[in-house]
Amino acid sequence: MTHSIAVPATSLPATAYRLWRGADPIRKVAILIGVMLVVLAIFAPLIAPFDPNAQSLISRLRPPLGFERAKEGYLLGTDELGRDVLSRSLHGLQLTLMLAGLGATLGLLFGGTLGLLAGVVGGRTEATVMAAVDTQIAVPFTLVALFLLAILGSSIEVIVLVLGLAGWEQYARIVRGEVRRLMNMPFIEAARAAGAGPLRIARHHLLPNIVSPLVVQFTLSLSNIVLLESTLSFLGLGVQPPTATLGAMVGIGRDYMPSAPWIVVAPAMMILFITFAVQILGDWLRDGADVKLRAR
Amino acid sequence: MLSYALRTLTRMAITFFVIVTVVFFATRLSGNAVDFVVGDGITSEDRELLISYYELDRPLFTQYLAFLKSFTDGQFGLSFIERRPVSDIVLERIWPSAQLLLAAMTLTLLVSIPLGIVAAIWRDSWIGSAVMMVAFLGYAVPNFVLAVLMMLIFSYWLNWLPVVGNGTALHFIMPTIAMAGVLIAALTRFTRNAMLDVLGQDFMRTARAKGLSEGHVIIKHGLRNAGITILSVIGLQVAGIAAAGSVVIEAIFSWPGIGDLLVSAAVRRDYPVLQFGVLTVALAVIVINALVDLAYAWADPRLRHTVKGGN
Numbered sequence: 028m029t030h031s032i033a034v035p036a037t038s039l040p041a042t043a044y045r046l047w048r049g050a051d052p053i054r055k056v057a058i059l060i061g062v063m064l065v066v067l068a069i070f071a072p073l074i075a076p077f078d079p080n081a082q083s084l085i086s087r088l089r090p091p092l093g094f095e096r097a098k099e100g101y102l103l104g105t106d107e108l109g110r111d112v113l114s115r116s117l118h119g120l121q122l123t124l125m126l127a128g129l130g131a132t133l134g135l136l137f138g139g140t141l142g143l144l145a146g147v148v149g150g151r152t153e154a155t156v157m158a159a160v161d162t163q164i165a166v167p168f169t170l171v172a173l174f175l176l177a178i179l180g181s182s183i184e185v186i187v188l189v190l191g192l193a194g195w196e197q198y199a200r201i202v203r204g205e206v207r208r209l210m211n212m213p214f215i216e217a218a219r220a221a222g223a224g225p226l227r228i229a230r231h232h233l234l235p236n237i238v239s240p241l242v243v244q245f246t247l248s249l250s251n252i253v254l255l256e257s258t259l260s261f262l263g264l265g266v267q268p269p270t271a272t273l274g275a276m277v278g279i280g281r282d283y284m285p286s287a288p289w290i291v292v293a294p295a296m297m298i299l300f301i302t303f304a305v306q307i308l309g310d311w312l313r314d315g316a317d318v319k320l321r322a323r
Numbered sequence: 324m325l326s327y328a329l330r331t332l333t334r335m336a337i338t339f340f341v342i343v344t345v346v347f348f349a350t351r352l353s354g355n356a357v358d359f360v361v362g363d364g365i366t367s368e369d370r371e372l373l374i375s376y377y378e379l380d381r382p383l384f385t386q387y388l389a390f391l392k393s394f395t396d397g398q399f400g401l402s403f404i405e406r407r408p409v410s411d412i413v414l415e416r417i418w419p420s421a422q423l424l425l426a427a428m429t430l431t432l433l434v435s436i437p438l439g440i441v442a443a444i445w446r447d448s449w450i451g452s453a454v455m456m457v458a459f460l461g462y463a464v465p466n467f468v469l470a471v472l473m474m475l476i477f478s479y480w481l482n483w484l485p486v487v488g489n490g491t492a493l494h495f496i497m498p499t500i501a502m503a504g505v506l507i508a509a510l511t512r513f514t515r516n517a518m519l520d521v522l523g524q525d526f527m528r529t530a531r532a533k534g535l536s537e538g539h540v541i542i543k544h545g546l547r548n549a550g551i552t553i554l555s556v557i558g559l560q561v562a563g564i565a566a567a568g569s570v571v572i573e574a575i576f577s578w579p580g581i582g583d584l585l586v587s588a589a590v591r592r593d594y595p596v597l598q599f600g601v602l603t604v605a606l607a608v609i610v611i612n613a614l615v616d617l618a619y620a621w622a623d624p625r626l627r628h629t630v631k632g633g634n
Contacts, residue, residue: 161334162341165612166605169567170585174601177589178349254465258571261467262586274467281471281575285479295468302463310459 050311057307060300064120071121075114076100080269083109088287104289106280116293119271124301126272127252130190131245134252137191138198139241143233145199146206147225156199163196172255176264186256186265193255194248201244205237246309250302257298273298327620335613342605347390350594351383400595409599413581417603419489420569420580426495427502427565435507436553439514440541443522446515454511461508466568470501470575487577498576502568509564513556517549524548555619562611566604 050058067074083105090097091104091112098105103112145156163171172189179185209215209232218232257274259265266272268279273294280290374380381389393399399409435458442454477497478486485494521527522545530540566582573582581600588596 158337158341162338164563165338165609166342167563167566167608169570170601170604173570173585173589174346174349174597177592177594177597178352250463257465258467262571262574263590264586277468277471281474284471284475288475288479291471291475295471298465298468299463302465303460306459306463 054307054311057304057311061304061308064297064301064304065124067117068121068124071117075111075117076102077111077114079110079115079118079271081110085109088283088290090287091289103293104287106276106290107283107287112276112290112293115271115276116273116297119273119276119294120297120301122266122270123253123256123273123298126187126190126256126266127249129187130193130252130256131249133187133191134193134195134248135198135241135245138195139202141195142199142202143206143229146203146210147229147233153203156203160196160199168193168255169258172259173264176259181264181267183266186259189259190252190256193252194244197244197248198241201240202237205240206233209233209236243309243313246305246312250305250309253298253301253305324620328617331613331616331620335609338609339606343391343394343602344387346598346601347387348383350598351386399599402596403593404591405593405596409595412596413584413600413603416579416581416584419578420573420582423495423498423502423573423578423580424565424569426499427506427568430499430503431506431510434503435510436514436546438507438511440518440546442511442515443518444541446519451515455515458508458511458515461504462512464504466501466505467571467575469504470497470572473497473501474575487575489576489578494576498572498578501575502565502572505568506564510553510556514549514553517552517556518545520552521545521549551619551622554615554622557615562608562615566608 047055047058086098086101086105087109088107089101089105089109092102094104101111101113103116106112106115141156141159145153171192175189175192176185179188215228215232218228223232256265256272257277260272260274261278263275263278265274268275276294277291277298280287280294283290371380379386397410401407402409402412405412438454438458442451442458445451474486474497477484484497485491488494527540527544530544531537535543569580570582570585572578573580574586577583581604585597585600585604587593588600
């Protein structure tokens with residue numbers, strides 16, 4: 028049996044309902060958009076009317092339904108190879124969200140572990156980790172990503188790795204700072220006096236207390252990672268064609284913009300929806316977690 | 324002040340050295356660069372010849388020392404593709420990048436500081452909320468989406484602005500706005516928060532009690548103090564965002580700057596160019612950060628005395 032301190036005694040649905048009741052209209056819209064996007068992404072293969080990579084050269088560059096020359100069944104039109112824009116957008120959404128989730132989780136694990144190590148062990152380990160953090164902060168991550176993808180190639184594994192590295196320094200900084208603050212608290216000293224080792228202290232006494240800043244950072248970094256993934260795909264350095272990601276669709280569709288703007292509009296709007304929803308939710312979480320802000 | 328400057332300089336040098344080292348070993352880690360560039364259509368004798376020409380057969384540490392030596396003699400090698408010295412290729416791109424960056428920074432400051440002040444003064448009215456909402460949503464708009472939508476509207480539909488390239492003043496408009504968008508959103512929020520912190524301070528009340536006009540109080544007493552915080556944010560965040568932004572924006576608008584060069588070098592795997600380009604941009608960011616750091620310490624005497632030894 029574990030003895031954690033900071034976990035509230037309410038159930039998850041009850042907490043979710045309470046949050047929903049307290050949300051203002053903008054946040055409710057953000058929640059709805061977020062839930063909708065996730066549902067669309069999960070069920071993309073079932074919802075999408077066509078195979079996202081199925082080409083049809085006789086129905087190339089058809090506009091969305093309701094316009095002249097539109098083709099029956101292709102709700103959002105077709106792209107330069109006659110592929111269904113709606114199906115590609117849905118599959119692209121799925122891949123984009125999956126990559127972002129994986130990347131953000133990897134960053135949390137990697138950065139969080141290093142931060143924990145730095146905070147708990149201290150000394151030379153801490154100095155090394157913090158020097159790495161400072162160096163990472165000094166270099167814009169887009170440069171690092173460009174460099175790594177050029178060297179290692181744009182396979183899915185490398186892309187997840189690159190997205191996972193993005194933002195690790197923020198987690199490391201937050202965790203290390205919180206740990207250092209908590210280490211001076213009486214309850215840690217009490218645990219130590221009771222004979223708890225460093226691992227036990229880290230797991231049962233430190234982690235439960237740093238969950239909330241980590242959740243906030245995770246949400247904020249999620250939207251950054253969606254942006255990074257879209258940017259890299261847009262530049263042609265992300266997931267390689269014919270696989271659809273939202274960024275790549277905008278990047279390739281750009282060439283057909285004068286005659287077929289719909290290829291760009293659908294994925295671009297989806298990217299906007301994702302980042303809006305995530306930003307608003309992340310900001311909300313931050314307001315809730317930051318006692319100083321709440322008092323204002 | 325002098326010792327603070329020295330500390331900043333040392334930290335700068337160490338950071339740059341670490342980056343140089345990481346870049347060198349990361350490039351070598353990926354296997355033999357020759358294989359990437361020439362592919363399979365080459366005899367093994369020719370491959371050996373190329374490897375020994377680029378001195379890739381020597382021990383890793385010897386190569387590393389040679390790489391470090393290139394910083395003292397200024398010989399950074401030739402581009403795999405263009406066959407010209409990489410330093411020439413990269414350096415001729417600096418000026419266009421700097422122009423675009425300056426234009427974007429100017430626009431950012433002109434727009435976001437007044438907006439931030441307005442949002443702070445009228446924070447409880449709809450004006451403040453509206454400004455913050457726009458800034459907030461603006462932060463979520465990816466710069467390439469903004470760029471593509473602007474191209475669609477102003478170049479293709481309205482035919483007002485040239486699509487790509489540089490040369491005339493008209494060419495500046497869309498890249499500048501696309502690059503400044505996120506920066507404006509970020510800096511407006513920071514300016515507002517910094518102003519809010521200052522507005523509640525005692526010296527503001529004193530200034531008002533002295534009978535100074537409201538404009539004078541806000542600009543001379545408010546903005547000047549908030550400026551210190553704003554300055555540090557510009558150093559910490561803006562340099563990074565701007566460097567990342569120029570990569571994307573320049574590539575989209577075919578702007579002949581370093582960002583565009585880096586993307587094409589990454590796509591074509593032109594390692595010497597990529598390596599030198601990344602180091603150049605990293606150095607620029609480090610130098611800008613250090614300058615802001617020094618300006619910060621100069622503007623706020625408390626900092627250079629208290630920061631000693633702590634963090």
